[in-house]
Amino acid sequence: MPKLVGEVLLLTASASDAWSAGVGNGATPLFSWPPPHRGLDWLQILPLVFAVPAAAVLLIGLVRGRLVPAVATAGIVFLPVAAYALGALLIMEDSKKVAFCGSCHVMTPIVSSLTGDGDSLAAVHYRRGLVSHEEACFVCHSGYGIWGTIDAKMAGVRHMLRTVAHDYTFPIHLAGPFDIGSCLNCHARAATFRAVVPHQDPDTQQALARGEMSCTGVCHPAGHPEEALKGPAS
């Protein structure tokens, strides 16, 4: 029995820090960042925790055609609403990930272009590790601050509506001017950014602040390659 406990503790200890465990295994922990998810992914499990008992109640209701009111209220209202609230939270969190954006065929070529050899602004940032590889789309397209996050979520709902209604044309384009707050959030305080003469020009600064001109297209390369915006068939 003590041996079993010891083995369990050993397994727990080694699983608790998979990243550092990679050092001992001769793996390349510096290049396999981020480390594997530790423990259970509760945000994925919790909706199921509420959905499974609710489904059991609903199946009984479906077969029998009647339920005790308290059980029916729990199975039809409270448990499913809890499952949906947690599911919505999961989607809100996972929609920040590049893999989530790339899962819709319209965006797939754009996400693929990030890892290519292109000189688009997104690819350069991604390749040099200047943006998170997990949340690159969200970092640049969400805008700055909490309102940027809310705007990004609203834009996500519009994207879903357009996808369902097939209300889009290729090449796809950004709705409205790009929020340069995302760029300035990292660059504005950098000495190298401030040292560039065109960045010091008051007229250029005003035009950028008013959204009359963008960083990309004129001075800097386009955000994404032209071919990627033409859709998956291109």
Added chain:
Amino acid sequence: MIRLACLLVLIALVIVAFVAIDPSGPNAILFSFIGMPALGAGILLFGVKRWRDGALSENRKSA
């Protein structure tokens, strides 16, 4: 009516399970545009059933 409510909410829960297992764009679309309306319709039907059964009055019946 209770069977229809159960069926609608069950459809919604199957979609939640899809989302929990694979949180992706297509599943998020199912979640938002099929699952949520199905859940809302199911709860509404259940509410109507309970109201017709007199849940808000003195003479209550089982669901």
